[in-house]
Amino acid sequence: MALLRSGIARRWRPASVWMLYVAGLLPAAWGFYLGATGNLGADPVKTFEHHLGLWALRFIVLTLAVSPLRDLGGPNLIRYRRALGLLSFYYVLMHFAVYLVLDQALVPSAVLADIVKRPFITLGMAALLLLVPLALTSNSFSIKRLGRNWSRLHRLVYVIAGLAGLHFALSTKVLAAEHYFYLGLLAVLIAYRIVRSLQPRRGRRRAMQPVATE
Numbered sequence: 001m002a003l004l005r006s007g008i009a010r011r012w013r014p015a016s017v018w019m020l021y022v023a024g025l026l027p028a029a030w031g032f033y034l035g036a037t038g039n040l041g042a043d044p045v046k047t048f049e050h051h052l053g054l055w056a057l058r059f060i061v062l063t064l065a066v067s068p069l070r071d072l073g074g075p076n077l078i079r080y081r082r083a084l085g086l087l088s089f090y091y092v093l094m095h096f097a098v099y100l101v102l103d104q105a106l107v108p109s110a111v112l113a114d115i116v117k118r119p120f121i122t123l124g125m126a127a128l129l130l131l132v133p134l135a136l137t138s139n140s141f142s143i144k145r146l147g148r149n150w151s152r153l154h155r156l157v158y159v160i161a162g163l164a165g166l167h168f169a170l171s172t173k174v175l176a177a178e179h180y181f182y183l184g185l186l187a188v189l190i191a192y193r194i195v196r197s198l199q200p201r202r203g204r205r206r207a208m209q210p211v212a213t214e
């Protein structure tokens, strides 16, 4: 019985990660469908851009929440952290692609001027660029090859979260409840990480280990 249970668990784990990828990409597919059928309102490009940006932010929050949840006695979702991180990256890429192609019509001078002149675009771009090495090293081969440097590199996710929060806050003239909600979550998660890094190393060895599954 125990053997059967462990066999099912072994098969279920990778399948559940793939299900997360599929479920995680559904909001993008839904937004695309609404856009293609003319159901994205008066300003479809902006609406689609916002939709993808918000999902990028949600996946960043979920990625950061995995360790605190486990440390505080909640469910251990560590095997889903890589998928959540990669989903954040895919949504940022799609958000950027909509900006580049539909908003700026692929005009490099307009994009460059925007990056230089609008601080919230500068911050968003910095977050995207920092996400690239994390996405490229989110695989078992890189974890083994980089060793301890892998964990050091992936701490950048907290810088990215800070940049993304600032980008979100500065993208609007007036902060609404939604902004306070996400900014509050990011602040708590970043503060938690800082407090944990100040604690003695012994107690948190396990929490610092990279995710070598799925």
Ligand code: HEM
Pocket (backbone or CB within 6 Å): 049, 050, 051, 052, 053, 054, 055, 056, 057, 060, 092, 095, 096, 099, 103, 121, 123, 124, 125, 126, 127, 128, 160, 164, 167, 168, 171, 172
């Ligand atoms: C980690 C990276 C990023 C995240 C998490 C992110 C997230 C967001 C979010 C949540 C919004 C606001 C959506 C809303 O108000 O409903 C937004 C707006 C926007 N973002 Fe990003 N973004 C990122 C990177 C970028 C990059 C790289 C660009 C382009 C270079 C960009 C361009 C924009 C634009 C143009 C807006 C709309 C501002 C407006 O309302 O006019 N973002 N982003």
